[in-house]
Amino acid sequence: MADETKTKKPVGRLIGFAVLSLGLYAVFFLNADMIQKFFSAGGVARAAGITLVAICFSLIHGNFAGTFWDVVGVKGKKQ
Amino acid sequence: MAGYAVDPNAVKEFAKLTPMMTAFLPTLGFLGGLLSGFIGSGGAFVLTPGMMSTGVAGPVAVASNMCHKFPKALVGAMKRAKYGHVDVFLGLIMGLSAFVGVQVGIKVQKWILSMWGEAGSNLYISGVFVLVLLIVGGSVMRDALRSKNRTESTVQPEKRTLWAQKLNIPPMLRFKTANTRVSFWLTVPLGFATGMLAATIAVGGFIGVPAMIYILGASSFVGSGTELVIAFVMGLTGTFSWAMAGFVDLRLTLLILFGSLFGVQLGAIGTSYVKDYMIKLVMATVMLVVMVSRLLMIPVYLGDLNRLALSPALAHILDRASFTVMCGALLVCAVIILGAMVRGVRAEKADTVGIPAQVRRSAS
Numbered sequence: 001m002a003d004e005t006k007t008k009k010p011v012g013r014l015i016g017f018a019v020l021s022l023g024l025y026a027v028f029f030l031n032a033d034m035i036q037k038f039f040s041a042g043g044v045a046r047a048a049g050i051t052l053v054a055i056c057f058s059l060i061h062g063n064f065a066g067t068f069w070d071v072v073g074v075k076g077k078k079q
Numbered sequence: 080m081a082g083y084a085v086d087p088n089a090v091k092e093f094a095k096l097t098p099m100m101t102a103f104l105p106t107l108g109f110l111g112g113l114l115s116g117f118i119g120s121g122g123a124f125v126l127t128p129g130m131m132s133t134g135v136a137g138p139v140a141v142a143s144n145m146c147h148k149f150p151k152a153l154v155g156a157m158k159r160a161k162y163g164h165v166d167v168f169l170g171l172i173m174g175l176s177a178f179v180g181v182q183v184g185i186k187v188q189k190w191i192l193s194m195w196g197e198a199g200s201n202l203y204i205s206g207v208f209v210l211v212l213l214i215v216g217g218s219v220m221r222d223a224l225r226s227k228n229r230t231e232s233t234v235q236p237e238k239r240t241l242w243a244q245k246l247n248i249p250p251m252l253r254f255k256t257a258n259t260r261v262s263f264w265l266t267v268p269l270g271f272a273t274g275m276l277a278a279t280i281a282v283g284g285f286i287g288v289p290a291m292i293y294i295l296g297a298s299s300f301v302g303s304g305t306e307l308v309i310a311f312v313m314g315l316t317g318t319f320s321w322a323m324a325g326f327v328d329l330r331l332t333l334l335i336l337f338g339s340l341f342g343v344q345l346g347a348i349g350t351s352y353v354k355d356y357m358i359k360l361v362m363a364t365v366m367l368v369v370m371v372s373r374l375l376m377i378p379v380y381l382g383d384l385n386r387l388a389l390s391p392a393l394a395h396i397l398d399r400a401s402f403t404v405m406c407g408a409l410l411v412c413a414v415i416i417l418g419a420m421v422r423g424v425r426a427e428k429a430d431t432v433g434i435p436a437q438v439r440r441s442a443s
Contacts, residue, residue, distance in 0.1 A: 025333065032330050036093060036142065042325030048324040050146065050329065058150030059338055065340040066158065069348060076162055076351035077427055 009071045017064035024060055092136040094326050100133045104331060105338030108147065110409040112339030116155045116346020118362045120284020122339070123148060123404045130331060132402060142321035143331040149314030151339045152307045159304035159346035166256035166301055169291070170275030170308025172263075172411055173270035177283055177313050180274020188278065198383030205380060208280050208373035215289050217360050217367030222293075226356035243294050257297035257305065269294060270309070277313055284310065285366055292359075299358040300350060331358050349416050352423025361412050368408035375401040 028035060039046050069075070094100075107129045111122025123144055126404045132142035143401035159165050192200045269290040277283030284306045321327055350358065375397050382389030 025337070028333060029330070032096075032419070036328065036330060039322070039327065039329060040093065040325040044323060046325070047319050047322035050327050051149075051318055053329065054146055054150045054332065054336070055153070057333060058340065060153050061336065062150070062154035062157075062340045062344070066154075066344050068341070069344055074345065074348055076224055076348045077423065 009073075010067055011071060014061055014064070014067040014071050017060060021061045021064040024057060093139060094133070094135045094331075096135070096330055100331075101334060103133060104130070105335040107409075108335035108338030110338075110413050111335075112151055112155075112342025112344075113349075113416055114342075114361075114365065114409060114412050115151060115307070115310070115339070116158070116343035117303070117349050117412075118284070118346075118358055118365070119155075119288050119303035120282055120310060121362075121365050121412075122409070124280065124282050125409050126335060128402055128405065135328070135331060138321075138326050139328050139331070142318075142324075142326035143328045144335070145314055145317040145321055146327045146329070146332040147335040147339060149311050149318055150336060151197040151343050152310035152314055154340055155343040155347055156304065156307035156311060158344050159307060159350065161348070161352050162300070162432050163256065164300045164304030164305075164350065166254050166297065166305045167255040167308060168252075169257050169266070169297070169364075170305045171312065172252065172266050173273060173287065173291075173305070173310040174312030175265040176270025177274030177277060177287070177309055178316050180271035180283075181278045181313060181317065182274075183271070184275040184278025187275075195384070196369070198380050200326060202377065202380040202384065204279055205373045205376050207276070209370055209377070211276065211280075211285060212366045212370035212373070215285060216370060218293075219289055220363035220367065223356045223359035223363050226359060227321040243296060254295070254297075257291070257301045259296040261295055266295065273309060276315065283313060285362075288362060299355045303350070303358050303362070330369060345420075346416060349420040349423075352427070353419045357415075357419050361415050364407050364415065365412050368411060369405060372401045372404040372408065375404065 039050055103396050107126060111126050114121040126144045126147075127137075127140045130143065131137060135143070154172075156165050160167075188200060188203075191203050195202075243261050243265055244259070246262050246265055248264050250263045250267060251260055253260045269287070271291070273283040273287035275283075276286045288302045288306045289308055291297040291305060292299055295302075297305065320326065378387055378389055379394045379397050381387035382394055
């Protein structure tokens, strides 16, 4: 009975998003100066690029962070 | 401190990343995110001065803070939506009105800047901070303490909603999740005021969340959750303006985002364990502590305007004290939120242990 109530922790999902998130951060910070120089020129296209980059990081890193709390057992109370 | 005004004449200076910054910014982001996830706003007020304290130029700090705000709000809103705390329609109406408010707020800022210079502008910002936070924060704190003593914390907002619902000026808008029906002409000015405040002190939610609770009649959960949609709309448009001028430092944005995406989701989870009054209590606490922080800066700005004789040493002490109190506000709220969460989790565990025991008793 006790085993039935236990839900499986999404460890695979956590590892997947961790790899993606760390990969994104690594790619960005290894080329940070070049990327920053590119975006600091301003303009509509670059502004759109910045918002897209921010959304991309938020979705991938956000999923990683959310799954992390799930795996460590910090979950919202069932309403 | 003004959150959104883009100064085209400002000099673009991108700071060199130091090990201290790479440790400090994610930590600050986590605490700011925790607060945002819980009360729907906040955090921004300490992130800009926090970045500036590490040597980042003012306009770059404002722009980079703005750029981290909308992705964080997006993730937070998605999490809060799972708990039924987000009224997307209300958020979009208020968010778009807030966008207009931001534009007007920028114009007011520029006018004050042209009339009284930077010190006058700083004095205006701090004055608005103190006045708004004292009135709104004080009222919210009073209500939170009253609500704490009641078993039904929704009695007061329902009473106050009546006058808002009596304002029957078409078009009337029905907000399903917020469970309220109010005039478009009441909703839009509230969003506008949120934007005006955001343009002035960078935290529009200090008006937006109480307005949704006490005027539109939303619960604290829905008010704070929906504020994240407003923050998303304002953050996105604000980021675009700053990025067009090339002021966003993505390195700083992503460092803050690293911590804040953990924080915002933890804060959102926290709301599912607490009672209605706890959100009000945290919101009021942060407002009143930040108010004290800005109050400390008023003599400094009066000194800059030659209206008060203040030694540079004392001005420096007040400046540092103000920043320390602001960081203290974040830490105090983090402790309250995490403490409430731990108590909530323990209570739930006790319940789940108790239910099978009762079932066993009734079965036997």
